[in-house]
Amino acid sequence: LSLTIREFNEEDLADCIHLGREMVDHHRAIYEDENIPYGDEELKEKLLRRDENWLKFVAVENNSIVGLLILEIRKATCEVDYIVVAKGKRGRGVGKTLMNKAKEIAIKKGCREIMAKVAARNVEAIKFYNKNGLNCLGMIEVFTPLSREGEEQWYKRGKKTVFLGFECYY
Numbered sequence: 001l002s003l004t005i006r007e008f009n010e011e012d013l014a015d016c017i018h019l020g021r022e023m024v025d026h027h028r029a030i031y032e033d034e035n036i037p038y039g040d041e042e043l044k045e046k047l048l049r050r051d052e053n054w055l056k057f058v059a060v061e062n063n064s065i066v067g068l069l070i071l072e073i074r075k076a077t078c079e080v081d082y083i084v085v086a087k088g089k090r091g092r093g094v095g096k097t098l099m100n101k102a103k104e105i106a107i108k109k110g111c112r113e114i115m116a117k118v119a120a121r122n123v124e125a126i127k128f129y130n131k132n133g134l135n136c137l138g139m140i141e142v143f144t145p146l147s148r149e150g151e152e153q154w155y156k157r158g159k160k161t162v163f164l165g166f167e168c169y170y
């Protein structure tokens with residue numbers, strides 16, 4: 001795999017926005033919801049934000065951008081704010097190479113740990129993180145729906161799991 005990881009620069013913007021759309025496509029698929037917005041503007045803001053504790057990297061293979069990683073250094077904790085690999089390039093070690101970069105940077109910045117937030121439905125990403133050593137559980141987000149839309153969001157697909165002994169919809 002002839003892969004390079006380098007810092008993001010503004011010429012990469014369009015390619016990264018495209019990767020952001022693939023991230024949303026993935027969430028549309030797992031939540032069976034075609035109405036999840038692409039959020040190009042939000043990602044553009046993230047990509048153009050300049051801050052020494054906000055770090056952006058791209059994975060490049062044969063001159064094309066195949067992955068994006070955004071890290072936020074918050075004192076002892078390095079958060080993986082964003083990680084995506086191009087749809088046709090998954091499962092070949094690109095994500096792992098990006099996570100190794102995250103570890104290298106976090107150590108260099110003196111962090112004690114790396115963390116990521118992940119949608120409970122994104123079981124593949126949870127497996128990916130687990131394989132990369134993110135195997136300690138922190139805060140859990142819990143919800144109760146209050147409207148028809150909320151109920152649709154959480155109950156309609158009937159996806160249920162048992163987590164720490166409790167039955168949960170996800």
Ligand SMILES: CC(C)(COP(=O)(O)OP(=O)(O)OC[C@H]1O[C@@H](n2cnc3c(N)ncnc32)[C@H](O)[C@@H]1OP(=O)(O)O)[C@@H](O)C(=O)NCCC(=O)NCCS
Pocket residue numbers: 022023026083084085086089090091092093094095096097116117118119122124125127128129131132
């Ligand atoms: C999650 C993602 C970044 C992983 O990148 P990737 O390049 O496909 O992952 P890699 O090929 O480097 O895999 C690294 C390890 O994770 C495992 N892994 C990756 N995807 C997996 C999956 N779908 N199911 C099970 N294991 C998986 C691999 O088996 C590999 O393990 P190994 O080291 O024992 O071989 C990529 O699938 C992606 O972009 N997904 C959509 C966006 C997304 O969900 N991002 C995370 C949001 S929080």
